[in-house]
Amino acid sequence: MVLRQGDDVLAHLEALMREADIPAASVRGFGFAGLIRFGFFDFERRDYEPRDFRDMEVTALLGTLAWKDGAPAIHAHATATGADFNAVGGHLLALTVGRGSFELTITTHDRRLERRFEEDIGANVLRL
Amino acid sequence: MVLRQGDDVLAHLEALMREADIPAASVRGFGFAGLIRFGFFDFERRDYEPRDFRDMEVTALLGTLAWKDGAPAIHAHATATGADFNAVGGHLLALTVGRGSFELTITTHDRRLERRFEEDIGANVLRL
Amino acid sequence: MVLRQGDDVLAHLEALMREADIPAASVRGFGFAGLIRFGFFDFERRDYEPRDFRDMEVTALLGTLAWKDGAPAIHAHATATGADFNAVGGHLLALTVGRGSFELTITTHDRRLERRFEEDIGANVLRL
Numbered sequence: 244m245v246l247r248q249g250d251d252v253l254a255h256l257e258a259l260m261r262e263a264d265i266p267a268a269s270v271r272g273f274g275f276a277g278l279i280r281f282g283f284f285d286f287e288r289r290d291y292e293p294r295d296f297r298d299m300e301v302t303a304l305l306g307t308l309a310w311k312d313g314a315p316a317i318h319a320h321a322t323a324t325g326a327d328f329n330a331v332g333g334h335l336l337a338l339t340v341g342r343g344s345f346e347l348t349i350t351t352h353d354r355r356l357e358r359r360f361e362e363d364i365g366a367n368v369l370r371l
Numbered sequence: 372m373v374l375r376q377g378d379d380v381l382a383h384l385e386a387l388m389r390e391a392d393i394p395a396a397s398v399r400g401f402g403f404a405g406l407i408r409f410g411f412f413d414f415e416r417r418d419y420e421p422r423d424f425r426d427m428e429v430t431a432l433l434g435t436l437a438w439k440d441g442a443p444a445i446h447a448h449a450t451a452t453g454a455d456f457n458a459v460g461g462h463l464l465a466l467t468v469g470r471g472s473f474e475l476t477i478t479t480h481d482r483r484l485e486r487r488f489e490e491d492i493g494a495n496v497l498r499l
Numbered sequence: 500m501v502l503r504q505g506d507d508v509l510a511h512l513e514a515l516m517r518e519a520d521i522p523a524a525s526v527r528g529f530g531f532a533g534l535i536r537f538g539f540f541d542f543e544r545r546d547y548e549p550r551d552f553r554d555m556e557v558t559a560l561l562g563t564l565a566w567k568d569g570a571p572a573i574h575a576h577a578t579a580t581g582a583d584f585n586a587v588g589g590h591l592l593a594l595t596v597g598r599g600s601f602e603l604t605i606t607t608h609d610r611r612l613e614r615r616f617e618e619d620i621g622a623n624v625l626r627l
Binding site: 244245247248271272273274275300301302303322324325326328329330342343344346348350 | 578626
């Protein structure tokens, strides 16, 4: 999948999961981000502490496409760099393609995978 | 493969190689690390200079599962970020899953791959 | 594919594309770089601002092998770390293997993929 400037990467992946009825998939990708938002999970607050970065080269995005309660549930992490080449990254909360493009390789799995919220760790966990 | 808090990622991959008799495989993964140990190879001392990082998001782990003298020989590199989103990484020496989980995608190869120690460079090299 | 000290990674991938007549492929890899050159695209100048790094562990290389005007057109991004474990990265302009080796996994696609220069964004874009 090749996405273009302004495209919302997570929304496009969710739409693909619904349209192609993908049971589960592993995704990897790289490209140029106009906006990339990472979150570091705060187990006290049980929420992500977000930070936005703009105009970044995404050097590696790895994710798993699964389902939760009938809806797409994407879990992805990414690494990105700016004009100074220093790398940042983390849990991916949002990603909009910048000038240029974003190339994604999606490897589908035969078996449907579901995520389930686990109260004790306060996070959704993929069930195999 | 989905691993949980406290799991030793390299030990689980080695166990899987033995149990499923995997000839060789490429692995990629991401998740939350309670402890991740990277090493930078010192060619003078012929050993890794290790450093430990705790409570890190692993944004990308890439590795090759092969064999050496009848035992699993895993070579993997990883990138990880902390609460400040700055990325570190290198040759992976140890990785224990933290709160949350760790998702791995393993692509098996048909042909058995072996590593052999090469005296001149002081490192194990994968033989194709 | 396993490359050795002194090998030019992009040149070896281009040669493989020609020899094996690969229509398109996704590539990932990791290993030790003697020299790695990243570029950050300057849309004003329409060229990459390059920077060289030496003796780095490449923690993740992701790329797409395609064709443009009958010649191999490789687009790849990478993350790398030095002895201080801090990560840098970006769009990959050059990569020579250092002491040790470099392991690449190449997933070929059935359909030939072409890149086309797009005047409005000043970059080559992969056509699906």
